[in-house]
Amino acid sequence: MSYKIGELIASGKTKLVYSLDNPSLVLLKFKDDVTALDGKKRDVIVGKGVLNAGISAKLFQLLKESNIDNHYVEMYDPTSLVVEKLEMIPVEVVCRNIATGSIVKRLPISEGTVFDPPIVEFFLKDDARGDPMITESHMTALKLASKSEVEKIVEMALKANEVLKSFLASKGLTLIDFKLEFGRRNGRIIIGDELDPDCMRIRDTSTGRILDKDLYRKGATLEEVKRAYEEVYRRIVEA
Known part of the structure; x- marks a missing residue:
């Protein structure tokens, strides 16, 4: 399904959240940043966003198949998930x-x-x-x-x-x-x-x-x- 990406809603240490043209959904984009010590230690690992997005999608889908309610809808691209807005x-x-x-x-x-x-x-x-x-x-x-x-x-x-x-x-x-x-x-x-x-x-x-x-x-x-x-x-x- 195609979506139109809107404005940036939130920017966290390792993820970004964007609005979508469907108001009940948002886009969760995984960054390549890695942090520790409440963000005091920070680096970039190129490709980490792809890895975490793929792993998250797989595990959220696994939970869905076990009837454990979560926000995952589908993958948008290799670094981003479409999720329910909560x-x-x-x-x-x-x-x-x-x-x-x-x-x-x-x-x-x-x-x-x-x-x-x-x-x-x-x-x-x-x-x-x-x-x-x-x-x-x-x-x-x-x-x-x-x-x-x-x-x-x-x-x-x-x-x-x-x-x-x-x-x-x-x-x-x-x-x-x-x-x-x-x-x-x-x-x-x-x-x-x-x-x-x-x-x-x-x-x-x-x-x-x-x-x-x-x-x-x-x-x-x-x-x-x-x-x-x-x-x-x-x-x-x-x-």
């Missing part, structure tokens, strides 16, 4: 299967601890406050979501985790944890944003090799980061 909830929802990253600094949990069942955490999107962790009660107290919406978000995050974890395992990949963002459309809670190595911790199951943005956080070269993203793309998009 009223976004300013919260990052993190689902953790294995302990690493911030949780082992915040809590007396050893690196590599397997969470069964998985842990779901909420972080308020607030750069000035350092994206603080919040509880389900905070979500309702701050009027970010109703109690039933919070329950739906947790349910969808856990279901998405099972689908993604199983799919990635079939490709020789281990899903350590991942971040989701949610929005509303016509009263429905829907998964939005992206699903790619920028917001997922993925490891090679046999070697433990890091295949996500953790490489960049840990000081790997841009070429090493690109090769990791290309490996994920090869296994889940081209396979």
Whole structure:
């Protein structure tokens, strides 16, 4: 289907959002930028936008086929997705299967601890406050979501985790944890944003090799980061 691209609606660290001639849809364009430390560290990896757009499209389609509601409609071009326009909830929802990253600094949990069942955490999107962790009660107290919406978000995050974890395992990949963002459309809670190595911790199951943005956080070269993203793309998009 053809679309007429309108004005730039939003510009984020790694993505751009444009209006379309269909008011219920927007264009999500993936940039080649890679960032860490809340944007304080920034570089460009040529071709990263293509990799993340393709991976996101594949994983969103996988969730749709599993009846998990998300904003994906179709790919527009190699770096852009057509998605439903949502009223976004300013919260990052993190689902953790294995302990690493911030949780082992915040809590007396050893690196590599397997969470069964998985842990779901909420972080308020607030750069000035350092994206603080919040509880389900905070979500309702701050009027970010109703109690039933919070329950739906947790349910969808856990279901998405099972689908993604199983799919990635079939490709020789281990899903350590991942971040989701949610929005509303016509009263429905829907998964939005992206699903790619920028917001997922993925490891090679046999070697433990890091295949996500953790490489960049840990000081790997841009070429090493690109090769990791290309490996994920090869296994889940081209396979």
